[in-house]
Amino acid sequence: MNKLSLRRAWRIAYIEYYKWIVNPRMCVAFSMIIFVWNFAVSPLMLLSREMESPLNFFEPFIAVLNSKTLCLITPSVYLFLISDYPRLDQNSFFVICRINKFDWILGQYLFSIFSALTFLSSILLCSCIPNITNTFMANGWSLVVTRYGIYFPQDSNSFATTLITKELYNQISPNNAAFISFVMTFLYMILITNLLLLFFVLNVKKIGISIIALVIAFGSAFGIIKSSIMWFFPMAHTMVSLHYTEYFNEPIMKIHYSVLYFLGIIFFLLILNLIFVKHTKFLSINENE
């Protein structure tokens, strides 16, 4: 029973994932998708129609994950959806008594990966699929993103034109931008779940959620004003556009440093979780609150 079992961890992740997916708070995810559609996808499609020129397939997705206006929304909604992680209900006692704590931690990690992938994939699909007939797949930025301001100077400062900035389209290809944005946001979400897990194993879950909310808020604020302090927060490492200047080739922060930042913290948190889980109190939800 005390041996770590991948199969048991997989089953735990499956049970947790199922409970998460049928949770009524998932309605918030749909609201967010509508919000994202209105603020990022729809404006880009309007520009595209105005210019009679197609968008790159990934551009709406890149806009959602790199817009300074929307940077607060994605992690905040994810935090809301996952705020009871690791979920401990009456059913959890039946699961826990059949496993050991390492299985449980590993199961929670697998679940956090599934949930982050589901959340990001939903954003990807909902931002890219609706406009699929008016897009191209070649690895180049569309004229809508790069030339709109030149064709329509009177609208060059409109909200839609600020969604994908020169820091992105002058420095990196759209496929790379989409891939890196996906990976970085995924790592950001894993970091959030790791922090939640740490505060749970330390038996201070409520305080933990407040701290994470502050980390998201301050990270976004420093990212928006481009303060150098932003690099202490995960938000800046998530946004590809913040890694570059508009024209100079040399990045402000190398992408692989950001990957190392996330992996280092996630690994450190994993170690802490494994150490402190020995002293965790498995109380029910009501008792934890």
Added chain:
Amino acid sequence: MKNIIEIKSISLVINKSGILNSVSINYECGKIHGLIGRNGSGKTMLMKCICGFIKPTKGEIFVDGKQIGKDCDFSESTGIIIETPGFIPYYSGYKNLKLLADLNRKIGASEIKNAMIQVGLDPNLKRHVKKYSLGMRQRLGLAQAIMENPDLLILDEPMNGLDKDGVADMRKYLLNLKEHGKTILIASHSAEDIDVLCDTVCEMDKGILTKLKGW
């Protein structure tokens, strides 16, 4: 007779309030042990400590010779019902038990179905647990506790939500388990349940355990 549970002066403090106060007791194998006490007296917390869900602030707990939190994380070969049994609402009773049984793969479909029949549930019922009555959920909780044939059962208010016939069935079933050498630790508010079922009785009051009967 051999002790299946040995509790050595455990204390539990949560948020600066004392929940358990130097509790020491040994429970022998093959008996039904009763635990009574008012709401909030610490019965459930003691059971959670025995299961390994909570690490006591002080003291040691041994279940079947293994120290909880040292030799194993959670007590092994133990079936539990702690608080109201919870299940995945959109799965049938059988599927819920199958999910739990698949964690250890000690048993197969026939043992799960057998456990359900023993507690008076139809394993072929396709109805979601969401639509089960409280009594049916309680029975399903008992089925999950017994399906892997554990040596020890820890049951917190197992009669909750059961009708008169259900209580009678449950009592008969628990006495039958005792005859087969199982040990049962049961917490109940019903004096009749405790009277009919238990070989030993203890009372918990403000975290202090007092032996009452059969010691």
